[in-house]
Amino acid sequence: MPTPQSSPLSFWKTVRLLLSVARRRAIGRGKRQLSLLNQRTEKNSSLDTWGWLGFVAMTLAMALLHAGAAFIIGGAVNTGQQLEVEKHGKIVVGQQLTMALQFADSLPPGEQELARQLLEKGYAQEARRRSRRYGGPAETHERLLRDAVASNRSGDFVDITTATPGIKTLATSGAMPALLGSLLLGLWFVMMVCQGEGLELDVQRRRHPMWEWLFSHPVSAPAIFTAEILAPIAANPIYCGAPVFFGFLYGSIYGAWPGVAAGVLIGVPLTVATASFGKALEIGLLLRCSPRSRGAVIGLIGWLGYVAMMLLMMLPLMLNSIGAYFWPLTIIPWPWLSWMIGARADGSFSLLAGMLVCWGVALGMMTCGVGFSVWGVQRGLISTGGSVTLVPVVSSTGLLARFGSDPLYRKELLWFLRDRSALVQVILIPATMLGVQLFQFRGLSHMAPSAWNYLAGAAIILGAYFLLILGPKSLVSEGPALWLALTWPRGLENLLLAKARLWFLLASSVVALVLGYAALSFPEDAWKVGLVGLGWVIFGRSMAAKSVTLVSAPSSSGEPEPLPPGRRWATTLGMFTFGIGILSGQWQIAIMGIVYSWMTAAAMWQNFRARLPYLYDPWSEKLPPPPTLMHAMIAISALGEGVSVITGIAIAIVGRDHLGATAAAMYGLGATIVSIIMMKFLRDRDVGLKDVWYWREPTPADAPLSDEHNDVQEGSGRTTIAIGMGLIGGVVLGIFAKGYLALILTIPSVAEMMRTSQETMSNIPNIRMWYGLMAVAFAPLAEEYLFRGLLFRALDREWGGRWAVLGSAVFFAVYHPALSWIPVGLLGVACALLFRKTRRLVSAVVMHVTYNAIVVLS
Template structure:
């Protein structure tokens, strides 16, 4: 067989850069290749369009980092420059204007130059260390052991490697380009600032690329994979506080980091980040040309020296003699086998112990993140106050536990990797095995809140009975929330994961990470509020959402290993939860627009708001189901109309009795209930409350929510869950009778298998309650 002809250095660099860029684009935009038309009739193909989400996320993150860099410049100018007109007495808007004028008028002061040099140096270290902390350090994929098989000379290969890592460092581009753009803008470059920032960023990334290649190549040659994983975990811990150190400069309360900026040595302006800053701050053309030449010279010298050292490193070859894993002793396995739990849970612990990077990411990184925020914000001295603020204590406890779940339980499917198919061969359902993993991670995550509460109680002053009661309530909320969010994390991880992806970065879709974070922050509201009704609403909604997401994940499990299939569209509890949440938001907005004044709401206002919300949600759901051709959409009539009406009337009687008893009990304690508005026509109120509202609400809460939940729960449990969700989207004063109505309407729907019976139950109940109120 003829040997391949050698490839030129420029051609090799171009090919490697194109290959790497293509892989990055695929990671960000492509999920799986869709099946060809006509090849798959039974199941729908997986949807595309991830590039839209990736583009939106990239733009938002770039804007956020640019704004952060601008705030850092403003804070450093106000805090470090002695002759600034910016002071504490200047308002925020005037502060921005004063700093902008000062930075544009004259070159940076020596103190500001030192502070910005520190910022660029820290960001440059982030651009160097974060890629080093990736899984590539301990894996043979995309390293020189296979690149040297290409028909390229060693010197050209090394230059191509450095160039490829220069332009394909997304972390470096994300943190350095906004910082240099903000700096160039304030030095007077204005609309040429983005181009100047590109040159400055590429100069810094090129030097980071050659240092990264030197480090990881040397480490691969010197260490076995097991030690590389340990080192990779250590690098990931070191790199994260650097980013929070920079962020603290933008918040304005980082007294510790501002002190470091004041003491930053002046000689660092001749380091690569310092030279870049001097060029960006050059105010005349001769100075700009001279400093640009200095920046280019420094970059060229670092690259030349790095390539020379790389060639020396690789003089004996690129395959390390110690690259194979060594045998492991059975001592640890025997110890793990004696732990409580199922065999699958013990296996999860064993895998966690072997993967140092995953171990650190799951159990250490959350502590590092919280600790970095407290330390660099200068609040460490006020840590003793933690025990006095129970809401803050509970939010930190829950935040730490939920962050552990995000980095662990969320990855349940991904940790299986290419061996996921083996779980399908076990004598048990994959759903049950995932539930065991969720219980394990929920238990591990509870350790962190327990430690936070113990620490807070150690610093807390003497607690009276009232404080103990509130603290116990918040501890209970966290104890409920962590297991529920373990279930949510595993369920979202099923949707968010692509276990067949060869690249670790492609195995998680960031959209679901943001969704999980949003849900966790919403649960934090229950920890801060003292209103029992609001706490109950949040807890019930989160539990219902966990059940719905778990059902959706269960439907998705049979299609995980199929590269081109997805579960067919079918009504599920997630649809009901989404409709219920939308109903809650729309009715709140409608009521806010209808209600005038601070007095108690009128019954007509509540009825109209609920009817508007029901109509909006009903129309949206019907449109979506029609467009997607969804199966299992609830029907209004099943069987005879007379039978449905009779069932509805009979089921309404217990609900009416519960509602009337509740009204008597409430009035006995002097609580005023909403009454019909005298200016509002009573027939119109009856039409809204007894026709429109029952029709729309029963479609949402019985047809979608109860109908979806009963696919996963026994009928009684599904009735209770749907009734609880139905109750919490109503005003707090009516939660108890509405819960009874939800049970009766769900029973009517279960008996008749059509919405008409539930609608009649709801309508008769509303008519009786309005009549009693009138």
């Protein structure tokens, strides 16, 4: 019996089914992206519940975006009209100032006091408005207004409502309104063309368009091609709301109902045209670009869409301040906006003329797009075995030769030269995000001309942000090939460290440009800018080392796995402290940021190095043995922050009259709580109190303990010698600290500050006794347990030798007032060396107690 054959699918049914598949594919991709961003870790079911309601809500949000874009173009035209007026020597001001001027002119001479008050209020408000729109301090604008009034009273002023009649007078308003309006309209078109099925700046996944595999199915090839061309409309809600743009744009000129008709008759064809044109470009480029260039081209299209969208939102806020830079472009005709809204030369409007122009644009875009994609399909997929890109050979001499001769650095150089998408991932995307942050910090531009530290601080923050963005982007661009480095002789760790150095050089180029400008602008402060540059060299390397720990194994689809939020947060530690210290001119805060960033980098690398061999087998990874550097830093931070909080609460309850007793009691309480919690935490991980209080060299697990280790464990006669050494060292360092204090008191500013502090303390009863109790009884035990017993021990495993001693001492010093950093730092060095020498933490405690007793009580 013959099997009945089903009738072939019709053209439109095929298109409808494939568009439905494209929509479901977009929903699934959206869920996956939300999961990767840790926004919906355990709420996947809620996404399914929303279904089409979520799509409708997103479409409404996109419709609001397009309505806002229409109003932005109208605002750009108004800004152009205002610039045209001011080009002729007039000053455009708000209604309040013009009314105040008119009212003052109408008052008799005996009532000029009231006029003066109105003018003062008008000056202040108008100066603030102009400062927001044009930039610069409000005082400068107020001075401009006062000078104009003094020279010509109200003759130089034009009311803003008179100067900006709106888009209805576009044809007769001059060249600048047409230029700005056409420019923003072009940005809207670029944004729409480059959207595709969704902006994907850096998601590393292989693309399998439906036309690549469905041509072999028993359906109509034109239907498949049509569905692929229209797929962005089904997948991306921004296209569903796009007709609203032309509805509002035409509605602001012709009225509400003509605007609705324009949204349907003009908005829908142009939406289809922009979507199909962008998709056709993608098809043709994927077919005709080489494998090494496809990712770069697609990434570049996505980048253009993102930049156009951000410029469309940001430019209107800056047009008044940067409008003067556009005047040279006005020699070129800019009739595009006028043509598309039906504006005539005599100032009238024709809806039919505008509609015909828009239809012609839509037809031209669709024709060009389809023609380009058909040309690509007819030519076929470009061969992967074509011409080989020749890589320039690195010269055998010079710094570049030494940089390129190292296999790890040469790999990065070849990656830049061969893989065009590297430029998108490593340069364009971080630079664009950096530009967005520059726009967010544009308020600093008002302060930058008056102080060098604003420019230097902004350079540091932006450079650190560049590293924070660059690291994950560069790691993601490696894709699944990153695991190959696990088989190399120098390993994945060396590869990642080489990447960190390369990122640091890229970020330093950005910072160097800004710091160079600051040094040229403020030559008398050039040495301070140089110190900031030196600080960046130290700080930037730690930021690069931290950002490299954000590597994660890509999934089977090539997408990066989500990172724990705690790791991302830890990467930013010290970043803003250093930058804010420079911005505020407080060097001690900047130094604290550098130290904290390096300590965090060491802690993150200690954990990262332990799990790096299991990067592609996370279920088998092993944590480093406790106590780790991260454990020590968390405990130290908890002590500092916790004592500050409970001391503030206690003082608010008992009053400042008992400040000394309260501070001592709260410090003792906080130190006890933190120490008990830390001891229990370590005991649960098989680290007893003796393992912290005694220094034991690592030995093989099956090796018998030597006599020296037995001696350490049993606490025999060497303890007395250790205590004696601590006493002697404490006395010596205490005497040095007193001499250091006497020396710095010869500096007038320091002496005045110390005198003021002593006068304040003298008003608090028994303050010296309570501070002495805290410094002798509580602080040495808690701080030696944390800084030497935990921090120095962990640093010795990570850095080893003198760097561990220096690192723990510097971190110990920055937790104290800046004037005491030198003697306290020496105390930290001596305690670490004594602990290592005597193998007993009690020696460091005794030295610390003796030092504090001499400094505080004597």
